[in-house]
Amino acid sequence: MNLYKPEYVHCNGERFKVYLTDEEIQSRVRQIGKKISSDFLDKKPIFIGVLNGAFIFLSDLMRYVDIPCEVDFLKLSSYGDDKVSSGEVTELKQIDAEIRGRHVILVEDIVDTGLSIKFLVEKLKRSEPASLSTVTLLHKTEKTQHDVQLDYVGFRIASLFVLGYGLDYAQEGRNLAQIYILDGDSD
């Protein structure tokens, strides 16, 4: 497959540079997939992806999982066209699956303040799953203000705005195969 992975990219008039390469991302996602496969052997987990941002991570992650599993999605409101969180969570789409008694794995693209994942964990727990685990590709550790349970973390990153591999800037850039930061920012 001819992946879209330039060294620099312009998005909404701003220049971004590579922060995590395609190889780094795939290698880590493969490791997490293997770990989940052994942790959930004989449990037929159901992955719940948080749209829109987690769709690429989840589709890669699931292909590294080699045990029976299912998938469903929910959708939260995004950053809008901004680079900072509005501090509000609104649910735009609910899951269709019945998760009572199931082993649920909630899949996020990124945990920033922790507000979204805290909201979702509390909500999903009310449906009484057999277990509830969380996976995030990225975690901005310094910015997390809420008490969140993160069971599988791809990369712990600095407090920088990131783009690509499902993550957008005003809806653009999700198709980039790598993760980018603003050209002026350093890690």
Ligand code: 5GP
């Ligand atoms: P939190 O609720 O943890 O503050 O934010 C989580 C959500 O904010 C993520 O699912 C993602 O949609 C968005 N988000 C947080 N940081 C970034 C970022 O650096 N880039 C992009 N594109 N979205 C982000």
